[in-house]
Amino acid sequence: MTKKIPRLIITSGEPAGIGPDLCLMQAACQREAQVVVLADPHLLKDRARQLGIEVRLKTFDPSLPHAASQPNELLVMPCKLEERTVPGQLDSHNAGYVLKMLHQAVEGCQDGTFDAMVTAPVHKGIINDAGIPFSGHTELLAELTETPRVVMMLATEGLRVALVTTHLPLRDVPDAITGELLDEVITILHRDLIDKFNIAEPKILVCGLNPHAGEDGHLGREELDIINPALDKLRARGIHLAGPLPADTIFNPAKLEQADAILAMYHDQGLPVLKYKGFGEAVNITLGLPIIRTSVDHGTALELAGTGLAHSGSLNTAINYALNMIQSGQESRD
The missing domain is CATH 3.40.718.10 (Isopropylmalate Dehydrogenase)
Known part of the structure; x- marks a missing residue:
């Protein structure tokens, strides 16, 4: 029996921060997994140009079988920005975009489209400045999954x-x-x-x-x-x-x-x-949670966005932990 390739969704986080940069770096990583990035494709194209990253952006089709991500290719689940973003410059108009990504990722994990979700950093302050009460990923995910x-x-x-x-x-x-x-x-x-x-x-x-x-x-x-x-x-x-x-x-x-x-x-x-x-x-x-969720251990690092100086170590670790948790969960049920 062929082992199913795990499928992960990464929310790209605050668009003015390093989240999009870190997601673009995943195109160079080879894993026995299908990694999908939730983001505005235009944001990723702009940031790739700024960083000098050669990457093919391909729209994710959930109806296709799970398949390992291809070299220098990034599967993207589109989510539209409210306002075009400038690296390092927060814009409260995009708060809804950030939260919409989280809603879509949770929904995808709950309906079985994805085996786990990984989150890039968000900026709590700018979401609250937009008039949306927000204390963090953890609390929102608990609310969305009705976890007490x-x-x-x-x-x-x-x-x-x-x-x-x-x-x-x-x-x-x-x-x-x-x-x-x-x-x-x-x-x-x-x-x-x-x-x-x-x-x-x-x-x-x-x-x-x-x-x-x-x-x-x-x-x-x-x-x-x-x-x-x-x-x-x-x-x-x-x-x-x-x-x-x-x-x-x-x-x-x-x-x-x-x-x-x-x-x-x-x-x-x-x-x-x-x-x-x-x-x-x-x-x-x-x-x-009833789903698997991992995240980076750092913030948005606005000053590094678009500079090429951000390091993807924590996001890589978050992805690897999510994959290990998927496998461990399958083994514990066997």
């Missing part, structure tokens, strides 16, 4: 870090961490490590909230009153958890060798370590 809880996880070679809370002011974090939230987040993390990464018995190390994981209550009681009881209930369900452990020592190599993922309590507890280890070669993964 999603989990942000970043990964690079040798390290996966998931978050209990994401984009919250630091003063709000302790109140946000509840037993119910920990139960939901860890359940999703455990399940997706099995279903999307094909890890039979995931081992998760959990950070404490306070320095030294609270020092037996002398440096805060969240570990004793909230985190420990929640972890004990999850352990009783067969989930392998260690912690809560001090965040300043949890990332040492001896501990990481025993872990399939680290769970950090807040954004800047876990992600600085991961980005130090793998910035530019890391990937943002949204767990809990």
Whole structure:
């Protein structure tokens, strides 16, 4: 039986940023996959000229069989810009274009046209300036797929870090961490490590909230009153958890060798370590969705758009992770 070639959709992100540049670079990559870019073809043609990239743009036809992308050819699913864009210059008129791409990619994953979606960076500020409330990819994808809880996880070679809370002011974090939230987040993390990464018995190390994981209550009681009881209930369900452990020592190599993922309590507890280890070669993964979604670990880099100085390492990593997750999901179901 012939193995089906996976098909991915890449949303090209903020048109004034480096997203279109990174997508054009994919024409030079050879993979056993069909990679489709969602963008305005005129934007891609203009940017290719500015970058000096020779590429054939071919309109994507979903009725044709899955086939590996051809050298120096880019399959494009057209989406029309509202206003012609200039690299590095944001225009709020194109906010709707950015969101329309995300809607189309989700729809394509839900109806089986695509096996996964990969997202180039967007600019939250310009979307909000257009009068459209937008807090990020993750929240929008949860809304579009009617998913009540999603989990942000970043990964690079040798390290996966998931978050209990994401984009919250630091003063709000302790109140946000509840037993119910920990139960939901860890359940999703455990399940997706099995279903999307094909890890039979995931081992998760959990950070404490306070320095030294609270020092037996002398440096805060969240570990004793909230985190420990929640972890004990999850352990009783067969989930392998260690912690809560001090965040300043949890990332040492001896501990990481025993872990399939680290769970950090807040954004800047876990992600600085991961980005130090793998910035530019890391990937943002949204767990809990009924579809596979990966993303780059960086922003729009407006100052690099159209200059030829942008690096595609993170987008390449995001694509490779999506492909691996497709394969792992198939293996876990077999």
